[in-house]
Amino acid sequence: MTPSIGLGQGVALYVSAILGAGVLVLPGQAATLAGPASLLAWGFSCLLGVPLALTFAALATRLPHAGGVSTYAAKAFGAHAGGVAGWWYFVAGSVGQTIVPLTGGYYLASAAHLNQHWSYLFAGAILLTAALANLAGIRTSARVQVALALTVALVLLVASLFAIPHARAANFTPFAPHGMSGIGSAVVVLFFAFAGWEAVAHLSEEFQDSGRDLRRATAVTIVVVTILYLAIAAAVVATGTYGNEQTDHYAIGKLLQSAIGVGAGWSSAVVALVISLGTTNAFVASVSRLGYSLARDGWLPRRFGHLNRHSSPAGGICLVAAVGGAGLILAWIFNWGTQQIVYIPSTLVIFVYLLGTASAIKILSGSSRVIAVIGFILTLVTVPFAVGHVLVPIVIALGALGYRAVAGRGRGAAKEPARSAPG
Template identity: 45%
Template sequence: MTGQIGGRLGAAQGTALLVGAVLGPGMLVLPHLAAAAAGPASVLAWAALLLLSVPVALTFAALGARYPDGGGVASFAALAFGRRASAVVGWWFYGVIPVGALAGALVGGEYVAAALGLDSRGGTWAVAAALLLVAFAANAAGLRTSGGLQLGMVLALVAVLAGAVLTAAPHAAAANFTPFAPYGLTGVVDAAGVLLFAFVGWEAASHLSAEFAGGRGLTRATVATLAVITVLYLGVALTTIGVLGRRAAESPVPLAALLEVGAGSAARPVVGGVAVLLTFGAINTYVAGASRLGAALARDGALPAWFARGGGPGRTPYRSLGLLAVATAATTALALVWTVDLDTLMRATSACLAAVTAAGVAAAVRVLPRGRLRVMAVVATVLALAALACCGPYLLVPAVLALVALVATRAAARRPVARVTIP
């Protein structure tokens, strides 16, 4: 989520903000999860998803340029497919926030536990619970990370990624890429399913569109962002395999392991601190945005109207925030009891966010004019659906949320309620 930005965005500022929308703390652990799924062939999944990102990113840039009010994917879905589709898309995002927030908190927890030498499971979950509590408390107090602080944390992540690649790359060995595909094509598809977590965020271009001086500025920022993440993602993927070899699939903190190879053991505490800042910033921001989305869903009949009350300019929607807090606590408790691991949580989150992306580019096929832009939207939709298929059984998560959204919308239609205005 991006806050208000004073003035008009140029290509450089816009690129920094878009990089921040796509990058996140998940990058601290995804190289490990992808390597565990596909071995060295995980680099193919990284490359395939980068190719997918090109038409998807440019399609969202085209949508943002033509609809600069930045209503988000739910608004595009409403424009193209109607109110019920908008409710479903909104629920995909709102409903998966408790799962995604827990996943992000566990990423930070793993790095802190590794840096402090804590018990891997107990220490990780203790740190994760603390991060969640602080993030929800900060939102309840009306404290959100500023745009400058968010940008600083993004730059910190870029620095960590680049530092890990540059310091460890000289230690890479070709032998670490053999056997290249120990799990075959199935492993590559499996890796793509979890890596989708690192490729959502392009829809943020539509939210930022009104801040750009013109459509060209948004397009230039999108192209520059594609270049930045291509270099970072491929650099991290290749270096992780080339340097760590089989350890890439075993170490839950791959970037800390890379920095330790290149810069020594003193790097671990530094990476742990960066992980905490990145994780807290991401959770805090997404909870703030989701709480307001929940109030908007209630306003539009996709949640009980009670959750829309109390919101307003400069005010915190406590009822929606409380619902998110309860859902996150329940998710955390169930994950502990059922011993749900980080890989499962990230795949469930990826499935929902990938569904949001697919809905956005599918809407573009309906609302963009005939010609080059519509052809690009069609290509983006086909590729997005192919990527969505990589989520496999985790597609059950967005399917259940879609059912909940439709039931809630139908119930609201049968019993009209007074609408509450939410900004």
């Protein structure tokens, strides 16, 4: 891998990975699940993000490697733990590339007054564009990311500020209509919104100065993401812009419509396109590096462990795009929306963070270990609310171990010398 990422590009990649397409639908979806008390879920998730961000930054600084959490888990608990962690995050990140482009597709189809089936076609175009940008190399991809991240941050800030005149105190009562179970369900869903703290770790060996810039980029991103997420979530609740699937899909668009008036449909669609493309671009870059590392370590077919002439993991990029594209096809066939799919990556990310912080507790020392302990405990609090989906990480773990066993036997047979025929 060629070191080419500077501080500004690192912040842009981080912000786009965290402040992704989830911000378009999750504020409304979380408010529908928990009512105004969804703000507690957002607050908890932002609080949880701090020790997780600092922990993964410390790990990435100490072990800059494309494997990310797979590398950390392998060092702490052995190769099998690393392989399982890698499969968990690879599946989460790849399935996420069904959800993220589809979110942008919803906005584009709505603005054009097209049937929602067009959302899947637009989503495919977003995914393809991100894959092609990554095949051109991380330098090109990161430069594009800076402009996308700045645009996203500015638009969300404008939408939040212009929502203030439309806020109503009555929209905060009843505060917790669905009790603690609703808040807990919202926290699980919001894990998808904060899944990017680990993502940039896979790009750590491509930072020009990972020891300095990774920590600085993490600190800047924590502040930016916390402010913008809490602001937009509060705006959705205060204006009552949630309550059904259609409104949840277009909550940010409705806020922008009241902010800028005529033409807001297309304006919000353009914003959704920028957010979706930026997030997809960042995650394809990150998850493809993980696929490259897993292939080199024997946890995926070797063909995915090669670089193209731009030093990009072409096999990993194509595999991520293929999984995301297959998800879009299945979603179109079975008429799935983001609400039905988001629990898969969200649940997997919870288990990735548990294993990642546990690895950090074993690997790191001093204050970094204390921060990792805090992150582990806060993540553990969310597990009871994800029990209904625990089959997902179990199946993925069995798939990883099964592949390793079969691939290992195949390599052993290939290395065994041929025997001559009797007689």
